[in-house]
Amino acid sequence: MNSGLLFFLSLLYLSVLFIVARWGENSKRLFEGKSAGFAYALSLAVYCSAWTYYGSIGRASTNGLDFLAIYLGPVVFMPIWWVLVKRMIRIVRTQHITSLSDLLASRYGKNQSIGTWVAVMIIIAITPYISLQIKAIGDSFYQLGGSDLPIWMSPVLFTTIVLCLFALVYGMRFLSGNQPKTGMITVVAFESLIKLLAFVFVAALVIYYGFGGISNIYHQAESIGTLQPHLNMDEDQQSNWFWMLIVSGIAFTLLPRQFQMGVLENKNEKHLNTALWFLPLYMLLITVFVLPIAFGGIVLFGEKVDSDFYLLHLGTHFGGKFMGMLVYFGGFAAATSMIIVSALSLGNMLNTNVLLPALLRVERNVDMSKRITITRRISVILIFVLAYYYYYFFAYNKPLVSTGLTSFTGIAQIAPAIFGGLFWKEATRKGALAGILSGFAVWFYMLIVPTLLTTQHLGEEFLANGAYGLTILSPTRLAEVMGMTPLSAAIFISLSLNTAVFVLVSVLTTPDRLEVNQAEIFTRINRISRRTYDQAEMWKAEVPFADIKSLLINFLGDRRTEEVLDRYARINRINFEYEKNADPRMISYAERLLTEAIGPASARIVIQSVAQGEELSVLEVIDILQESKAIFQLNRDLKAKTSELEEATEKLIRANARLQEYSDIKDEFLYTVTHELRTPLTAIRSQAELVHEDSDMPLEDRQMFMEAMVKECERLSTLITNVLDLEKFESGSQKLTLVKGHIQDVIDNSIRAVKQLIQDKRIELSADINPSIPACFMDVDRIQQVLINLLSNALKFVNDDGGQIKITAYVLDNSIKINVSDNGPGVPQEDRKLIFDKFYQAKNQTKRKPKGTGLGLAICKNIIQMHKGKIWIEESSLGGTRVSFTLPLYIQKSI
Structure with a gap:
């Protein structure tokens, strides 16, 4: 295919992403009702990146069923994921957290050092993963369109630049990291649909039109001796499966892009229920054809083409250029959505945990709101630069899956500190940091060092014999000694050491007061509503209101400060014109606002600069939360009682209306009965008087009047009988003779x-x-x-x-x-x-x-x-x- 045309179509597709994002920001219906739940679930499918789209086929062609572990892990982990994510959503909302590193910093005493360390380590772990997506875009372009473009028209470079612009426009234009990013969510959901439909459509076409069905592919694979080796798993693969299940389940929860879409962008906890069944179904659909396509690629191409791109070549072979382009843009969608969300998430961590703290040490009394906006944008640009740099120098010859699994193992190093911090009060900052650093060191030594050395053709003797000639110190030979694959050994050693150090150091160290307070809040979060926490007074100090307002203006700007203060005044029914001092509740509110902009650690430092007061003890924190919860519960009870009284009043009104109606019916009934009785009685009386008064009345006339009186008596008898019958029916005393x-x-x-x-x-x-x-x-x-x-x-x-x-x-x-x-x-x-x-x-x-x-x-x-x-x-x-x-x-x- 003409590379110039493909380059133009790629830019056109990127332009469509901007249009979709714009539409998403203006569309209200997309994020209301059931559609909001499906948009949320689709956005979580960002987990299925170019690794899924291309790399799974490559992995299946060499390791058979081994590729499935990456998708079975999240499915098996899904019930635990639901519990963890629900808890993290509540913590993020109450603490106004904007990133994964901020979550750890906030849990462990709003400490700057742990936030910085974690941010740097996550960036190191995930940057190669982003470069993997850049590599997939470039490789798929060159596989389909060739590489005859001039250097200034590099599709990889252009795509990286455009995606960086997209992230800046739709992810980093707000001062607060918690502003809803509906445009970005819409694009991610849109691309999740594109990659699924493209993959399933082309794969089905290749299998059923090109090969005549799955059974034909398997027969051909069996005829060349490929089928059974790929369907059987040796001991190494079984070991790999176990550890890949664990690490993929953790990654599905803690990857920055999953945390961004699953926790930070969640607006309704009920959407988790949709994701609980939708995501396993999505993963089933996007992986069900992987093995047949891998076998088809082996049968048709063997080693003539890169196995990662079997689907691209098979689609082109059986469906022509159009099918090849469909595969290309499906993979393009899988890669770009992951790049956008990951770069945005990493950029936010880099900004709040590295750049801003450094800036605050130098300048604090100047207008920081503009500087924060600038540093947010710089941080995203730096992430894109780092990812492109890694791609250009290191990732060009690495398989897609191996890079992804390395990143999965790296991100898993924060799991003990996060999961332990959510449920274990005794977990300490020192324990968390020691565990993360030890696990990260093992991960870096066993998986990253070999990659760097082999890529640059350095340290071959070191890799073969280990440091000081000790084989056990070789990052690659250690796994052989243990009888495991390098990946399995790295996961096992790093996570085991990480967890052991985390627990041991936590038991041996004493947390400070703020750390204990945060532990109480995090572990009790299911018993604390956001409203309860927002109304709590977390400071023992009173600060001049002017100082707090000046601080907010410095970091949020005049307009944003006026908006938040007006809202606070309306909710709490206060007038700042008559308030000289900001009470503890106002100070806590200011800290939460600053947390959204500069992170929890920096916000704490900034607030402490004006609010010099004694820190609350853990018992005081518990009392405050319980008191706030009690007040909140009392308000709810009062509302419930008011509602019950209103309902009882309405019932009483309706009952009175029914009684009045029954009274009217009774009166009408009595009136009608007396009227009906009076009519024949009047006739009988008048006729009897005529007969009585006229003794000379002819016999015929007398007989006529007597017959009339008899008829009226019969009418009276019928009326009385009917009234008595009706009374029996309505009272229930009437019985039927059946x-x-x-x-x-x-x-x-x-x-x-x-x-x-x-x-x-x-x-x-x-x-x-x-x-x-x-x-x-x-x-x-x-x-x-x-x-x-x-x-x-x-x-x-x-x-x-x-x-x-x-x-x-x-x-x-x-x-x-x-x-x-x-x-x-x-x-x-x-x-x-x-x-x-x-x-x-x-x-x-x-x-x-x-x-x-x-x-x-x-x-x-x-x-x-x-x-x-x-x-x-x-x-x-x-x-x-x-x-x-x-x-x-x-x-x-x-x-």
Whole structure:
């Protein structure tokens, strides 16, 4: 492929990263809801660098299954990772920590020396790892596009410069290291998707299109005697596996880029739950095709090409230049995301633990805010320069995996001090520093020294025979004496010595007061909320407010100082115009602000320069935290009680409303009953008076009045019976007499009961009853009462001569459904639910009411509900009303 075109496309891709970062900073939806959890989990996939993308295939082609340990380690370590990272997130938030070295410095008494030592050692350990990514970019470019570009168009140099600019723009433009870096997170998540999709797509194409499937690749590998040696593991490889599992699990937690994305950039602890299942799935997808691709590369190319780049050559071989470019940009994404985050993290450590302390020793009373911004940028530039320098002079001929494993082992040297410091109160600064230095010395001697000497072709005799001719002192021969690989021996000796020295020195030394205080805070962090810690008074001193403000302006600038002081005043409801002195809580607040800008050790020194006071004892710290926690808990309890009272008040209001409603219903019920009783009584009385007063009334008239009085008495009797029935239903005293019967018989009896009325009104009645309806348990008399009531209602509302009533019954969903339809005026939609209320017809005084008690449908509803059925109103096919109800087929006889 034309190298000039590839160079242009690489620059175009780098330009896209700036666009994506800009979009990420302006996008709010990306960091809200579920998408925020996935963005966080994707950003943690920065663990899968160019080593994963290219180096795993190279490792698999020479060592078989050995490559998997680097990914199984994090997966096995994931539950422990969740616990550790959650604890570190809480510590970082309460202590306002901005880097891995600051975490150690803060834990061990906010001590400058341990922060500086750790920062320098981490930079030494990780810089080769960054150079590894630079090497991967350069090698993949030259493998695909050749090396015919002029020296001033070096893709490695240009990429390094552009990535440095990106880190400066989207990582170091803020004074505080804790400012959210949404642009950078978006780019890292974006590149995590790019590298995964590119790898899986091209690998699947090569395997299934190029070779015809995984089985074909394995058959071909077996035919040339490659398969079994790569699938079997000897004792050295098994030993390597164990130690690589340990060191990769530690590295997944403590690599600067993992700490940056997993701890510092975490805004919600719940996102850890997403990462807990997402990251193992991601690692499975990006490694599942590694071994088949390695075998395919061996079969097709053998040693003709660099095994690290088998995927690149296979993609080009089977898919042409486009597939080759897809592989290239996937690897480019894997490398650039790691370079950006690692350089940013290391630059921050270099700034707060090396450059700024040196600057503060020289100048402190000048405007430091601008100098801090400058040193932050210089520190990042220095990291890029160091990484490029190491690449140019040392890394060009080193395999990707060997450099990565060396860095993993180096970063593991801080594990005992960090993990011990999180849980063990007795861990001391001297113990931590002694352990780190001893482990780091072994790591440097056994892994870095051989690299430096062999690269420069120096010290061959030293490597072969050891110092003073003692083989045991040879960094390479020592592993042979122990019967281990150099890597396994280095991991075992360095971590064992590190841990032993850390524990022993911690037991033998006494920590100072501040160190003990920090130990209490770190080990109790799960019982301390950020708000509790922020409200705690960690100083025994009062300082003129003007001095604190002047100090903040000096380091944060005027604008930032005004913002933070205004926020503090609003939260604590104070007015600084009337405050002459800054209380201990304000001093602690100022220290936390300075910690974000210059690190915990420097912040402590600066605050001590104006706040001369006695340090708190450990008991006082515990009392303060417990008191603050008690106050915070009291506030929470008060809020909870207030909420409970509000809820109780709302319930009382609702209960009063229901009582009022029931009272209104009772009053309406009594009014309606008395009205319904008075109407027939009035008629009976008036007719009786007429008969009584007119003794000469003709017999026919007298007979007519007597018949009318009998009908009104029957109406009274029906009303009283219905009221008594309804009271029994609603009180629960009414019982059903269940017998097994057929609904056909009940419907026939009901029709016979109203047959005379039907004939008198000349109404057309039809019945369509499915003959296959089985018998079921029911109270026959009550169901017949329901049907007669529904038929009577239909008769009232249909017109004479032309009225239609239809009864249908059939089985539906294990129930018998009965419908009584008519072609009357129908029931409005809004009245259909209310029509089953007691005396519903009394509520519509503007309408002409038919004769009736207004209780019939209410009784019907209770009867059907006692049968575990339902009753409702719906549209009729005849144009009027259809009343439907259901009876369960399998109703229990015991109801």
